[in-house]
Amino acid sequence: MGEVLRGQPELPRCFWGALTGKNPTDRAKKGVKRSLLVDADGIPLGIAVDGANRPDAKMVEETLNSIPIERPEVTSENPQDMCLDKAYVGEEVAELAREFQFTLHIPPKGQEAQQVKQQARAKARRWVVERTHSWMNRFRRLLIRWEKKVENYFGMLHFVFRGTAVVAVLLD
Secondary structure, eight states, X not given: OOOOOTTOOSSOOOTXXXXXXXXXXXXXXXXXXXXXXXXXXXXXXXXXXXXXXXXXXXXXXXXXXXXXXXXXXOOSSSOOEEEOOGGGOSHHHHHHHHHTTOEEEOOOXXXXXXXXXXXXXXXXXXXXXXXXXXXXHTSHHHHTXXXXXXXXXXXXXXXXXXXXXXXXXXXX
């Protein structure tokens, strides 16, 4: 590895550009993971992109920092909730939620989940994010990442976000 052959760099560049990685579930194929933050209507507010092999919980801070607009002030009358799936269980995510003043909602695992189902008071809210991901995946350009430059991929994401926001507003 320490030997340079025919003017080639010692460490070859990644062919698919930055923020892509090997996906262990697809037998080490290249892949990209999108971490998406939406409001209650499904309008995208923030996004983080990284290699597919990166754990979801490691992308939370980057996703929260990507919000381009100023958040309304959090009060007891106007709390802000963050609904996550079970991949985000952990003290690191809970600490970030406290730092950003979010009320965290993560479904419990195992026996706790059975108890919660029996005592359910409210409907699940995670479907809003899943619906937005579904809308985004209708664009083949996003479903399969063809862009080598991260900037081009983010440009396409923001273009699709605009259309997603219009659809979400029209549905209300």
